[in-house]
Amino acid sequence: MTIDHPSYTGKCLCGAVHYEVNGILDDPHLCHCGQCRRQSGHFTAGVGAKRAELSVTGEDKLIWYRSSSFAARGFCSACGSILFWDDGSDRVGINMGSLDQPTGLKLERHIFVEDKADYYDIDDDLPQFIGLDQPKKLTEAGSR
Numbered sequence: 001m002t003i004d005h006p007s008y009t010g011k012c013l014c015g016a017v018h019y020e021v022n023g024i025l026d027d028p029h030l031c032h033c034g035q036c037r038r039q040s041g042h043f044t045a046g047v048g049a050k051r052a053e054l055s056v057t058g059e060d061k062l063i064w065y066r067s068s069s070f071a072a073r074g075f076c077s078a079c080g081s082i083l084f085w086d087d088g089s090d091r092v093g094i095n096m097g098s099l100d101q102p103t104g105l106k107l108e109r110h111i112f113v114e115d116k117a118d119y120y121d122i123d124d125d126l127p128q129f130i131g132l133d134q135p136k137k138l139t140e141a142g143s144r
């Protein structure tokens with residue numbers, strides 16, 4: 001089978017870093033963790049790509065900030081756009097806002113909801129998770 005065009009493309013605000021994904025993107029989510037909050041100024045929308053299906057152009061403009069013992073966050077050194085999250089596994093996280101439109105993707109869940117900032121509420125019906133994958137009990141008093 002031949003793929004004659006990438007499934008997805010994306011770029012930073014200034015265009016110095018752009019990328020293609022020749023494959024599927026999975027697990028579109030909103031991450032409410034404190035690191036995403038500080039880096040983005042709010043929360044981030046992320047999606048996963050297979051490393052082997054992602055090709056990046058302008059990598060010399062990409063800066064990797066090691067945000068934890070297991071992962072680094074890639075952003076454009078020229079415009080500051082946050083683009084990637086990489087834990088060294090076979091999947092790379094992509095910040096969904098950098099994808100070219102239309103994506104055809106739909107958000108599926110919220111993660112790290114326990115770290116959510118206090119100035120907003122999560123008011124949709126998507127599943128909420130504590131950390132990456134522990135379902136939040138929606139029957140808890142006062143939670144929603």
Ligand SMILES: [Zn+2]
Binds near residue numbers: 077
């Ligand atoms: Zn840029």
Ligand SMILES: [Zn+2]
Binds near residue numbers: 031035036037
């Ligand atoms: Zn996060």
